[in-house]
Amino acid sequence: MSLRRSIYKSPAQLRAMVEPGLITAAALDAARSLIAPGVTTGDLDAAASALITSRGAKSNFQMVRGYRHTICASVNEEVVHGIPGDRVLGAGDIVSVDAGAEFKGWNGDSAFTFVLPDQSRPEVVAARQHLSDVTEGSLWAGIAALASAKHIGEVGTAIQSYIEANSPDSGTYGILREYVGHGIGRKMHESPSVFNYRVADPGPEVRPGLVLAIEPMVVIGDQATFVEDDGWTVSTVDGTAGSHWEHSVAVHEDGIWVLTAPDGGAAGLAPFGVTPREIA
């Protein structure tokens, strides 16, 4: 048995996670700024890769066994783990982009969803934008819950409650059950698991030093998914669209700080009455 690393980091370790978080945010910005009809998911990958390299960091996705890309790009019925390549983005597509940077041995991990306009299909675009907005809102609800939570399980309860309260009249959105958030630090994926739904086990205690990647994966229809023949891409069985939003968040002595948001999460947390505090 090897010694188990504590899930709680020291103040110095939390400070070391600020820069990889900011590089991750910049990489996603570089990809987001390119999104337009006619652009390929491979173009988004190249932009994120160039940004990470320019900051002296490394893509941590490329350190995942068998994966050779900087981002995951999941389009329409794909929810997560889509492989970037020749796929051309078109009007009305919903694309989720996930990326992470490792800098001086510490990791960031974050994702966003973008819906391309399509004037010929306004109802499709509106439905997909609502899905993305509710998924993003549920992420911020989960982060806001973390600010005052006693146990990690309260995060998932807040995420599920938000999604249930904001689903359209046509039906409650599905929350993926097989894929969850995680601790993050020296490795991109660490203990503990961070569920996006209510679970009976309250989970580990929330206290200073905890750093979590919170990442709701939400679909318009049923949560059932399958892995495509490429061995990576996770798509919905019923073919409905998916959305994925993610941030890496630190709990410290003075409060919480969203490492992968340049404002520490101030804008996203404001509707929940939570003010992030910088890591001293």
Ligand code: MG
């Ligand atoms: Mg991610």
Ligand code: MG
């Ligand atoms: Mg993650």
